[in-house]
Amino acid sequence: MILFPNAKINIGLNILSRRTDGYHNLETIFYPLVIRDALEVVEADQLEFTSSGLAIPGNATDNLCIKAYNLLALDHKLPPVHIHLHKHIPIGAGLGGGSADASFFIRLMNEKFGLGMDVIQMEAYASQLGSDCAFFIKNKPALAVGKGDQLQTIDLDLGKYFIVLVMPAVQVSTSEAYRGVSPAAVSSPLSDLIRLPVEEWRSVIKNDFEPSVFSQYPIIGEIKSKLYNAGALFSSMSGSGSSVFGIFKEELKLPDLEQNNKIFYGV
Numbered sequence: 001m002i003l004f005p006n007a008k009i010n011i012g013l014n015i016l017s018r019r020t021d022g023y024h025n026l027e028t029i030f031y032p033l034v035i036r037d038a039l040e041v042v043e044a045d046q047l048e049f050t051s052s053g054l055a056i057p058g059n060a061t062d063n064l065c066i067k068a069y070n071l072l073a074l075d076h077k078l079p080p081v082h083i084h085l086h087k088h089i090p091i092g093a094g095l096g097g098g099s100a101d102a103s104f105f106i107r108l109m110n111e112k113f114g115l116g117m118d119v120i121q122m123e124a125y126a127s128q129l130g131s132d133c134a135f136f137i138k139n140k141p142a143l144a145v146g147k148g149d150q151l152q153t154i155d156l157d158l159g160k161y162f163i164v165l166v167m168p169a170v171q172v173s174t175s176e177a178y179r180g181v182s183p184a185a186v187s188s189p190l191s192d193l194i195r196l197p198v199e200e201w202r203s204v205i206k207n208d209f210e211p212s213v214f215s216q217y218p219i220i221g222e223i224k225s226k227l228y229n230a231g232a233l234f235s236s237m238s239g240s241g242s243s244v245f246g247i248f249k250e251e252l253k254l255p256d257l258e259q260n261n262k263i264f265y266g267v
């Protein structure tokens, strides 16, 4: 059985407070993109993980798909499987690719082996694997609060716009990025701001990681400026970076940005 885990972007990301468990309370909007990995599971003699496409840092045993298998195996009788992941979603980009793989793996195992889990149960397993993971169970635009794992589906359809995603040749570590931010309360909740027309987001919706990440990697801030100069209605770094997206009214090409970056058009 094959599923195609997709990336997400964060539209707005407010880091509100530091928690006693070392994590941060935040509010963000998750929006799915059509940049996808391919994840295949077949029954095998022993548990095995292989990958192709982009190189994944770390050992196969650290892969979130294996971690998801081991987590499910605590409560379910699972046969050994061969997991193959074709990696296409850029890594260290704030696109949640590893989180998507973990959650799609849970969905796949549930369906393939009739584990009988409902959405709430799958979200509970997913959130044990990473703060971003639960979103990818429903995989619908959502407001996320808490660690990013308390979700409320929202009515947001950007289908009439043209989204461009730019991935520079740098990767940002999520935990390092969190260390660079000073949490602060906000005056207007993101749940209100997201209801404004996209044209108005630029002046009110922000990503709290941008100031510290842009000062460490100026190239990322420059990409955002270039997207605005090219006519983006809204542009932002996604998550803790390093990718930056632009929301445009019309389809376009950005040859200047293609030179040193990877670009995904119409995602």
Ligand SMILES: C[C@](O)(CO)[C@H](O)COP(=O)(O)OP(=O)(O)OC[C@H]1O[C@@H](n2ccc(N)nc2=O)[C@H](O)[C@@H]1O
Binding pocket: 010, 013, 022, 023, 024, 025, 026, 028, 094, 096, 099, 129, 130, 131, 132, 133, 146, 147, 148, 174, 175, 178, 239, 240
């Ligand atoms: C930056 C975002 O992508 C925004 O959506 C997420 O917050 C990151 O989610 P993720 O990659 O699933 O993160 P996790 O694997 O849970 O955590 C990685 C590291 O990020 C930090 N972390 C993550 C989430 C959170 N709410 N507070 C944190 O401080 C912690 O230092 C943690 O050790």
Ligand SMILES: Nc1ncnc2c1ncn2[C@@H]1O[C@H](COP(=O)(O)OP(=O)(O)OP(=O)(O)O)[C@@H](O)[C@H]1O
Binding pocket: 056, 057, 058, 062, 063, 064, 065, 085, 090, 091, 092, 093, 094, 095, 096, 097, 098, 099, 101, 102, 132, 172, 174, 239, 240, 241
């Ligand atoms: N299936 C996987 N795909 C990608 N990375 C994985 C996977 N499993 C484990 N990892 C580890 O997770 C790290 C980054 O994961 P990921 O791509 O989710 O981060 P990201 O792009 O910064 O996204 P975000 O911060 O939004 O979760 C990698 O350095 C890798 O060591």
